[in-house]
Amino acid sequence: MTKINRQYFLTEFPKGMPTEETFRLVETTTPELEEGQVLVRTVYLSVDPYMRGRMSGVKTYIDPFTLDRPLTGGVVGQVEASKDANFEVGEIVAGLLDWADYTVASGKHLKKVPAFLKPVSAALGVAGMPGCTAYFGLLDIGQPKEGETVVVSGAAGAVGTVVGQIAKIKGCRVVGIAGGPDKVAYLRDELGFDEVIDYKAGDLREALQAACPNGVDIYFDNVGGTISDEVMRLINFHARIILCGQIADYNLEKPEQGPRHFGQLLVKSAMAKGFIVSNYNDRMLEGITQIGQWLGEGKLKFRETITEGLENTPQAFLGLFRGENTGKMLVKVSDVQGQ
Amino acid sequence: MTKINRQYFLTEFPKGMPTEETFRLVETTTPELEEGQVLVRTVYLSVDPYMRGRMSGVKTYIDPFTLDRPLTGGVVGQVEASKDANFEVGEIVAGLLDWADYTVASGKHLKKVPAFLKPVSAALGVAGMPGCTAYFGLLDIGQPKEGETVVVSGAAGAVGTVVGQIAKIKGCRVVGIAGGPDKVAYLRDELGFDEVIDYKAGDLREALQAACPNGVDIYFDNVGGTISDEVMRLINFHARIILCGQIADYNLEKPEQGPRHFGQLLVKSAMAKGFIVSNYNDRMLEGITQIGQWLGEGKLKFRETITEGLENTPQAFLGLFRGENTGKMLVKVSDVQGQ
Numbered sequence: 001m002t003k004i005n006r007q008y009f010l011t012e013f014p015k016g017m018p019t020e021e022t023f024r025l026v027e028t029t030t031p032e033l034e035e036g037q038v039l040v041r042t043v044y045l046s047v048d049p050y051m052r053g054r055m056s057g058v059k060t061y062i063d064p065f066t067l068d069r070p071l072t073g074g075v076v077g078q079v080e081a082s083k084d085a086n087f088e089v090g091e092i093v094a095g096l097l098d099w100a101d102y103t104v105a106s107g108k109h110l111k112k113v114p115a116f117l118k119p120v121s122a123a124l125g126v127a128g129m130p131g132c133t134a135y136f137g138l139l140d141i142g143q144p145k146e147g148e149t150v151v152v153s154g155a156a157g158a159v160g161t162v163v164g165q166i167a168k169i170k171g172c173r174v175v176g177i178a179g180g181p182d183k184v185a186y187l188r189d190e191l192g193f194d195e196v197i198d199y200k201a202g203d204l205r206e207a208l209q210a211a212c213p214n215g216v217d218i219y220f221d222n223v224g225g226t227i228s229d230e231v232m233r234l235i236n237f238h239a240r241i242i243l244c245g246q247i248a249d250y251n252l253e254k255p256e257q258g259p260r261h262f263g264q265l266l267v268k269s270a271m272a273k274g275f276i277v278s279n280y281n282d283r284m285l286e287g288i289t290q291i292g293q294w295l296g297e298g299k300l301k302f303r304e305t306i307t308e309g310l311e312n313t314p315q316a317f318l319g320l321f322r323g324e325n326t327g328k329m330l331v332k333v334s335d336v337q338g339q
Numbered sequence: 340m341t342k343i344n345r346q347y348f349l350t351e352f353p354k355g356m357p358t359e360e361t362f363r364l365v366e367t368t369t370p371e372l373e374e375g376q377v378l379v380r381t382v383y384l385s386v387d388p389y390m391r392g393r394m395s396g397v398k399t400y401i402d403p404f405t406l407d408r409p410l411t412g413g414v415v416g417q418v419e420a421s422k423d424a425n426f427e428v429g430e431i432v433a434g435l436l437d438w439a440d441y442t443v444a445s446g447k448h449l450k451k452v453p454a455f456l457k458p459v460s461a462a463l464g465v466a467g468m469p470g471c472t473a474y475f476g477l478l479d480i481g482q483p484k485e486g487e488t489v490v491v492s493g494a495a496g497a498v499g500t501v502v503g504q505i506a507k508i509k510g511c512r513v514v515g516i517a518g519g520p521d522k523v524a525y526l527r528d529e530l531g532f533d534e535v536i537d538y539k540a541g542d543l544r545e546a547l548q549a550a551c552p553n554g555v556d557i558y559f560d561n562v563g564g565t566i567s568d569e570v571m572r573l574i575n576f577h578a579r580i581i582l583c584g585q586i587a588d589y590n591l592e593k594p595e596q597g598p599r600h601f602g603q604l605l606v607k608s609a610m611a612k613g614f615i616v617s618n619y620n621d622r623m624l625e626g627i628t629q630i631g632q633w634l635g636e637g638k639l640k641f642r643e644t645i646t647e648g649l650e651n652t653p654q655a656f657l658g659l660f661r662g663e664n665t666g667k668m669l670v671k672v673s674d675v676q677g678q
Contacts, residue, residue: 053606060606061576061606061607061608221601224599224601224602225599228601237400241601243601243604243605244605245605246599246601246602246605249599249602255598255599255602256599257596257597257598257599258596258597258598258599259594259596259597260563260564260585260588260594260595260596260597260600261599261600261601262560262563262567262580262582262585262600262611262613263563263585263588263594265582265611265612265613266400266582266583266584266585266613266614267392267399267400267613268400268613269400269612269613269614269615269618270612270613271610271611271612271613272601272604272610272611272612273604273608273609273610273611274601274604274605274606274607274608274609274610275605275608276608279608
């Protein structure tokens with residue numbers, strides 16, 4: 001029952017922007033299963049900005065990737081073989097698995113994807129890690145109140161699209177910041193954002209001021225850098241800054257200097273709080289259940305940007321930093337079979 | 340019952356460090372009292388770093404001072420005359436009053452200083468605004484737990500001295516940052532700080548690393564700037580940064596650039612929160628009562644730096660930015676009479 005298996009290895013800890021040479025596709029065969037193990041065929045593989053931090057060789061909030069071992073990330077897959085009584089061949093599962101055609105995983109590290117979740121890829125996006133990131137960050141840290149102004153950067157991304165829609169559900173005025181006219185149109189016309197600013201077009205400072213006549217009560221920050229510098233100028237008394245991502249910084253060889261924001265936080269009695277979704281592991285079911293309900297009611301919509309073929313995973317990952325995705329960026333590795 | 344009265348007026352909104360020309364001493368006479376008014380003779384006048392923000396002409400968390408009107412600040416004084424039945428001649432009161440020999444104030448804006456509080460100047464320091472700032476900032480925002488490492492900058496100041504002592508009461512390891520050997524000795528030998536770093540001597544980064552072998556759980560920041568940049572490198576997962584003052588920035592004509600801290604807050608799931616003590620107005624009695632109890636038990640000690648004479652108020656104020664004070668900086672304007 002061994003299979004030919006292609007796996008992506010990390011060849012270096014890149015300085016600055018990774019290149020295709022940072023990744024190497026290695027052909028191996030899957031080992032025989034031991035008791036308790038499951039052979040999972042990758043259907044969808046998730047690429048996410050946070051993975052850049054794991055390529056630095058330094059422990060941040062998560063252990064770094066190891067050189068010459070397969071990279072790992074969120075995967076939705078299908079059970080090909082099982083020596084764990086809890087999993088049957090053909091079942092759809094999710095877990096932190098390899099950038100590969102197949103992963104041999106302990107059944108303890110796999111979760112079943114509920115049958116009602118269609119497409120199954122939603123388990124990696126709106127109903128998975130990015131959706132829960134939006135849910136807990138906005139609601140637990142942001143504590144949005146009806147009528148408040150919520151600004152979200154990286155608004156067209158997997159997290160940002162959900163943040164904006166939940167903020168609308170909570171009665172807030174939602175201002176998104178995204179790059180390019182297609183994303184702007186999608187967020188405003190399909191997702192119902194009140195205002196969307198194209199940071200690539202025109203003067204961001206002016207556009208923000210015009211879009212936020214009553215200032216900014218909550219800033220959900222996926223990007224950092226100079227975009228955040230501009231938003232920080234407009235925060236209100238008791239503002240909450242939710243630090244979810246700083247994608248502008250991830251590929252810098254040397255940290256950029258910028259305005260110090262502590263003075264602004266001080267005079268506004270404002271709070272900035274960083275988090276990672278795993279801080280909420282013990283409440284994950286709450287998040288997924290509520291998101292599932294909103295999906296069922298049509299209150300949450302989502303889009304995916306899907307790259308075909310495992311061999312294109314590095315391209316998909318690097319595309320995140322060029323803003324090539326609207327909604328969740330995924331790699332489709334194989335088809336769901338027999339369903 | 341009119342009195343010759345000297346009042347300090349603001350002559351300009353200074354750019355950069357104020358000078359003695361920023362202030363003008365004007366001789367007037369006190370007006371006749373109207374119903375409900377009280378004539379207060381200044382005994383002690385408080386000068387505080389936050390007042391610099393009020394000299395900018397811009398509203399921050401508090402209205403700016405007005406040109407050609409008396410400056411105001413915390414005052415402990417004695418009632419000279421009263422048309423408010425709640426106040427008798429000779430009583431010791433506190434309020435936000437003029438930089439002047441006398442203020443005519445509405446009785447509604449005055450508080451009686453409890454008779455047990457000796458010296459009465461404590462109502463401006465350890466048992467007043469700076470003490471409550473330390474109390475609420477550390478306990479409400481910082482939520483210190485036994486065994487955690489608390490770093491406080493501006494440690495020898497009116498707020499910092501109280502922060503460190505309350506952190507010790509709560510069982511924390513306390514590391515102070517202050518300037519000069521006298522302050523270091525006072526904080527370590529008299530107030531019981533575990534470690535005190537003289538930021539003017541030697542390498543701050545090395546000294547901080549040595550003083551915080553387990554990292555920093557709480558940083559109570561009174562100064563900002565490059566000192567805070569160094570502390571931020573050492574924060575732990577779930578650290579709390581309490582933004583109380585940014586004295587390093589107050590006299591800058593143009594904000595300095597510095598490292599962006601949002602990335603560090605993100606990877607550490609850490610929080611930075613600004614505040615002003617008036618956010619806790621409805622809990623002030625709790626703070627003052629607890630501080631009074633600790634004073635009575637000998638668990639809180641305090642020191643004051645007292646400048647004599649109203650005419651030296653600008654010097655005392657400017658001395659704050661040269662680090663000339665240990666503990667609360669006060670101006671003594673007159674003696675308590677008849678007690």
